[in-house]
Amino acid sequence: MLRLMKKFSFWYLLYPSLLLVFGLPLFNHDRLVGPDPLGLSFAIYLAPMIWLVLAAMWSHEQMESKSNGYAFLRILPIEPAQIVKAKFALLFIAGAIYVGGCCVAFALVSTSPEYLIPSCAYVIVYGDICLLTAALLYLGILRYGFSRFGKYVLIAWVILLISPIPIRIFILKPRGISDSEIMQFFRGPTWIIGTIICLAGYFFLMKLAIRKLSEKYA
Amino acid sequence: MEYILEINKLRKEYPEFILDNIDWNVPKGYVMGLIGPNGAGKTTTIKLIMNLIRADGGHVKVFGLDNIQNEKKIKNKIGYVGEEQFFYEHQSAIWTGEFVSHFFDKWDRERYQTLLEQFEIPPKKRIRKFSKGMKVKLSLAIALSHNPELIMLDEPTSGLDPIIRREVLDFLKTFTEENDKTVVLSSHITDDISRIADYITYMINGRIALTESKDTLLSNWKKVHFMPESLNKSVIDNLKIVESHLFGNSGLTRDYPAIQEALAQGLASGDIKVESVGLDDILIALVKGD
Numbered sequence: 001m002l003r004l005m006k007k008f009s010f011w012y013l014l015y016p017s018l019l020l021v022f023g024l025p026l027f028n029h030d031r032l033v034g035p036d037p038l039g040l041s042f043a044i045y046l047a048p049m050i051w052l053v054l055a056a057m058w059s060h061e062q063m064e065s066k067s068n069g070y071a072f073l074r075i076l077p078i079e080p081a082q083i084v085k086a087k088f089a090l091l092f093i094a095g096a097i098y099v100g101g102c103c104v105a106f107a108l109v110s111t112s113p114e115y116l117i118p119s120c121a122y123v124i125v126y127g128d129i130c131l132l133t134a135a136l137l138y139l140g141i142l143r144y145g146f147s148r149f150g151k152y153v154l155i156a157w158v159i160l161l162i163s164p165i166p167i168r169i170f171i172l173k174p175r176g177i178s179d180s181e182i183m184q185f186f187r188g189p190t191w192i193i194g195t196i197i198c199l200a201g202y203f204f205l206m207k208l209a210i211r212k213l214s215e216k217y218a
Numbered sequence: 219m220e221y222i223l224e225i226n227k228l229r230k231e232y233p234e235f236i237l238d239n240i241d242w243n244v245p246k247g248y249v250m251g252l253i254g255p256n257g258a259g260k261t262t263t264i265k266l267i268m269n270l271i272r273a274d275g276g277h278v279k280v281f282g283l284d285n286i287q288n289e290k291k292i293k294n295k296i297g298y299v300g301e302e303q304f305f306y307e308h309q310s311a312i313w314t315g316e317f318v319s320h321f322f323d324k325w326d327r328e329r330y331q332t333l334l335e336q337f338e339i340p341p342k343k344r345i346r347k348f349s350k351g352m353k354v355k356l357s358l359a360i361a362l363s364h365n366p367e368l369i370m371l372d373e374p375t376s377g378l379d380p381i382i383r384r385e386v387l388d389f390l391k392t393f394t395e396e397n398d399k400t401v402v403l404s405s406h407i408t409d410d411i412s413r414i415a416d417y418i419t420y421m422i423n424g425r426i427a428l429t430e431s432k433d434t435l436l437s438n439w440k441k442v443h444f445m446p447e448s449l450n451k452s453v454i455d456n457l458k459i460v461e462s463h464l465f466g467n468s469g470l471t472r473d474y475p476a477i478q479e480a481l482a483q484g485l486a487s488g489d490i491k492v493e494s495v496g497l498d499d500i501l502i503a504l505v506k507g508d
Contacts, residue, residue: 003320063308072304074270076321077293215272 004078004086012056012094043119046102047126048164053094054134057087058153061138065146070213080213088206091134099127118186125191128198135205142212222246222368222400223267228276230262237262237424240276244402244417249394251415251432252404253501259424260404261301264372267402268298280368294323297361297369301376303353307346311339311356315363322364333359336389351382358386362393369394369401375410387413408497418497420504427504432497439500440474441493442481443467448489453480458503470495470503 064070073083103120110116140149172182185191223244230237237259244250254260265271267278269289278285280292305314311334319325334341337355339348348356354374361369371390375383391414394401405411411418418435420427430438442449442457445466454460456477457469471477474492484490 003317007317067306067308068304069306071302072306075268075293075298075300075304076318077290078321079290 001082001086001089004073004082005090008060008086008090012053012060012090043102043106043122044164046105047123048162050095050098050123050126050130053091053098054130054137056094057091057134058137060087061141061146062150065141070216081210084206084210084213087138088135088202088209091131092202095127095131099123121186121191124195125186128195131202132198132205135202135209139205139209139212142209142216220246222281223402224279224282225263225267226277226279228263228266228278229274230259230266230271231274232262235259235262235424237266240426242419242426242429244400246400247398248416249401249403249414250417250419251411251497252402252419252421253408253411253497254404254406254421255501255505256406258406258421260406260421261372262424263421264300264370264402264404268293268296268370294321294364295367297364297366299354299357299361299369299371299374301373303350303357305345305353305356308344310342310344311359312341314345314356315360318360324365326363326365329365330359330363333363351378354378354382354386358389367400369399371401371403373405374403375405375407383410390414408501412497420501422504428500435497435500436494438474439470439472439495439503441468441470441495441499442477443491443493444469444484445489448484448487450480453477459506470499472500472503 070083074080102123106116106119106123110119137149137153140153143149171177221243223242225240225242228237228240228242235257240259240263242263252260252263262271266273267280267285269278269285269292280288281295283292285292306317309317315327315330315334319327319330333339334356337352337359339352339356339359345353345356358374361371369390375386378386387410390401390403393399394414401414403411403415412432415432417429418432419429428435443466444454454467454469456473457471460467460469481490481492485492
């Protein structure tokens, strides 16, 4: 499985490296606007970039589809479960590294624990959603094939990437939900329970994907 | 006889095609040719053996093991060349060899290197720039570099020019003879099968029509040329594809030893002539039916 992960890891190294371009300026965050002036703003800015992990997964699947990678792998002594597990493990590791990195960055710039925990929780929850989305996409690719499924997903991905802005403008603001109210969610234990559920869901979807790949390629 | 491959009541249904209750055994240490017209079910059978598609019924045992439960173990000992060659085409032959080497227990780097040189495959060139023939040769190099006990070749020569086709077949013939390997070679090109096979299986419309050793097959199937009055009706009734020509009639028999005595007089007088047939004549006879 490690060999497969190594093979699959190219895109996961390429895309997250883009994060450096976006992420590094944020380390000057406190110099620019002072420590935690907007509470969750730092996390809100960084969290959506986890979709780059999903982009890595997507590009990888595109390449697999283009070169009939599954057909090639299936003639080798590799079980479908190994292929799926390697992909899911890589996604999880990439997501975990990003989330972990964000939490370290928050710890470096935040002066108040009041904002540190909700910020970390915010990014973790975003990571959970990203993992679940990636797992669902993967199932969709296995079910419908990359080219058929891909064109719809590209649009959905763009929407997800920019989602925080419309969510703020069209959902949160009209309902008068403030940042501090959102923060309450990330302060309580709810997000921990949510994370556990998401990870269980991710594991379940991995099992489904193994079954799907086994059925598709015997 | 020891069988390396045992297929029992294998079934696969597609909307327009059914592979129907295949029973088929491949003896160890021989080359089995699988002949059939396009769409006969050869590729489906091989894919089912390789567990690349799911069967709707029946069992496949390779090396005495169930092919689904022991997929990894079995694939470790099979060298497979498919009808189409799939690789990570943005990579090179060297990279591909290095990548696949981690999954085979008995990968032989030196043999792979030797085969690349022997097949004149450029090791560092991207595979997407390879010709069809080069891809087949690369596929063959991979299939033979992990010391497989069974080599499965599904129309490997299809789409190749005659020179490369001959080269690939000659190599396979020498390789299998020297290394005592079992080979299953599927093709609709009977000449290819004829060159290297010890046993022949004809597959027609999703069924096994005939399995026999090549020698027995070619000694049993003969073309009989006869004058109408020189053969009795019972013998003529047993001939297939009886045709009338300007100088007499001809037909195929599938059991020459059984009618040899009845033909003796005609053979002596010159009214009957017996001619050997090729594998394609037998295929045509089987396709056209009795």
